[in-house]
Amino acid sequence: MKAIVNVYLKNGVLDPQGKAVHHALGSLGFLGVKDVRIGKQIVLELEATDEQKAREEVQEMSETLLANTVIEDFNIEIV
Amino acid sequence: MSIAILRFPGTNCEFDTEYAFKKLGFKTTIVWHNEPSLPKDTELVVVAGGFSYGDYLRSGSIAKFSPIMKDVIAYAKNGGEVLGICNGFQILCEAGLLPGALKRNTNLHFISKYQHLKVMNNNNSFLKKCEKGEILNIPIAHADGNYYIDDDGLEKLKKNDQILLQYVDHAGKAASINGSVESIAGICNESKNVFGLMPHPERAIEAILGSNDGVKMLESFGA
Numbered sequence: 001m002k003a004i005v006n007v008y009l010k011n012g013v014l015d016p017q018g019k020a021v022h023h024a025l026g027s028l029g030f031l032g033v034k035d036v037r038i039g040k041q042i043v044l045e046l047e048a049t050d051e052q053k054a055r056e057e058v059q060e061m062s063e064t065l066l067a068n069t070v071i072e073d074f075n076i077e078i079v
Numbered sequence: 080m081s082i083a084i085l086r087f088p089g090t091n092c093e094f095d096t097e098y099a100f101k102k103l104g105f106k107t108t109i110v111w112h113n114e115p116s117l118p119k120d121t122e123l124v125v126v127a128g129g130f131s132y133g134d135y136l137r138s139g140s141i142a143k144f145s146p147i148m149k150d151v152i153a154y155a156k157n158g159g160e161v162l163g164i165c166n167g168f169q170i171l172c173e174a175g176l177l178p179g180a181l182k183r184n185t186n187l188h189f190i191s192k193y194q195h196l197k198v199m200n201n202n203n204s205f206l207k208k209c210e211k212g213e214i215l216n217i218p219i220a221h222a223d224g225n226y227y228i229d230d231d232g233l234e235k236l237k238k239n240d241q242i243l244l245q246y247v248d249h250a251g252k253a254a255s256i257n258g259s260v261e262s263i264a265g266i267c268n269e270s271k272n273v274f275g276l277m278p279h280p281e282r283a284i285e286a287i288l289g290s291n292d293g294v295k296m297l298e299s300f301g302a
Contacts, residue, residue, distance in 0.1 A: 009182070013227060016185045016258065065144070068137055068173065070180040071227055 001046045003058045004077040007067045008039035042066055051078050080105050080301045083121040085151070085167070087112040087142045092128035092164065092281065099281040100125075103298045112145035123160045123300050124151055126167030128220075128279060138181060138223045139169035148174060160204060160300065161273045165221055168265070168275035177268055177275045178236070179228035184221070185258030191220040193289060194256065196264050196278060197247040200240040203271045208295040208302060214251050215244075215292040217278040219264075224277040226259035226266075233260060241267050244276055 009015045015037050022036040044061075048054040058076050067074040082105050086093045097107045108118050112131075117124060131142035142148070148170075155161045155176050163171040171177045184190060193216055198209040209215070228236065236242050244265035246256040253262040257277075265276030280293030 013182070014185070014258065016183045016187055016225065019185075020187055065136070065140065068140065068180055070172075071182060 001048055001051070001054055002079045003044040003046055003054060004079060005042040005044065005058060005062055005066050005074055006039055006077070007042065007062075007072050007074045008037055009071055010073050013071050054078055080122045081118065081120045082107045082123045082125055082300075083110045083117050084108070084125045084127050085110055085112065085147060086127065087129070087131035087145060087170075089131045089133055090127050090129035090166070092166075092279065095279075096125055096127045096164070096281045099284045099293070099297055102284060103294065103301070105301060110147060112142070112147050114147050116150045117147070117154060121154070121159070123162065124154060126151075126161065126163040126170050127281075128165030128167060131166055131170065134166075134223070137169075137173070138166060139171075139173040142166075142170045143174040152176065155268075155273050158270070158272055162205065162300075163273075163275040164279060164281065165224075165277055168277055169223060171273060171275045176273045177266060178232050179226055179260075179266070181223050181277070182225040182227050182258070183223055184225050185255075187222075189220070189222040190224070190257060192218065194219045194264075194278060195247050195249055195251075195254070196244045197251055197253075199242045199245050202240055203243070203267055203274070205267065205274045205296060205299055206243055208299040212251070214247065214249070215296075216283070216290045217280055217292055218282045218289075219256070219278045221257070221277050224257045224259065224264075226263045226277075228260055228263075235269075236263075236266060239269055241269065241271075243267055243274065244278070
């Protein structure tokens with residue numbers, strides 16, 4: 001079983017990398033972009049077979065290490 | 080006074096820090112991150128600068144789980160004094176010993192230069208030798224120094240005199256260097272025994288090398 005954790009800066013927390021990319025896209029003539037947010041995708045290969053259990057475990061991993069919940073939000077996909 | 084200087088894989092300011100404190104007459108021990116506990120006679124823990132664990136995931140995010148950090152957290156909770164410089168500041172925020180977090184600089188650059196700082200509060204054991212409002216000149220060298228804290232947290236910092244240092248221009252006016260909330264360069268915890276700052280006082284101890292403004296910060300711990 002695989003878990004995909006997507007980590008982004010929280011809404012309202014300025015994303016300097018997203019802002020720079022937004023600016024660069026504008027310079028290249030892509031003018032229809034309203035906002036850019038850059039995050040991280042962390043892919044975990046799990047031994048677990050029970051989806052619910054895996055989800056709970058990855059939730060704990062994310063809160064403990066994978067995301068800094070002071071500035072970041074995350075979501076978990078189990079595939 | 081006996082100072083424990085922490086060294087993680089990737090730390091690179093432990094010898095500068097040791098040199099500075101020794102020059103000021105302190106006893107120092109460099110403590111490897113795998114040690115289970117601090118030396119018994121520790122009177123100050125310094126989390127030195129560098130790039131612990133290559134700054135992977137987030138600056139300081141992996142170092143906070145090193146074996147020695149358990150004892151450092153217990154030491155701090157017990158009232159022991161802890162100072163985090165640069166990467167040390169990032170580690171202390173990640174470990175929850177200091178509020179807030181440090182993000183990538185808004186200009187995305189690694190900024191390395193002398194920087195003016197204003198002493199915002201001196202009613203603590205780190206800055207007691209400085210005057211409130213005094214302007215210091217101390218080097219900064221970081222890519223992730225953009226201090227973030229939410230509005231409620233900021234109010235608490237202000238109310239309790241926890242904002243220690245602010246980036247300013249030579250005239251003392253707040254300067255936006257890296258995007259930090261209110262140009263914050265250093266803070267302490269609520270009980271004023273844990274200190275964190277992005278600038279490097281250990282690199283400003285000899286006038287011939289540009290500044291000795293770091294001396295009164297570092298020697299304040301023994302006073």
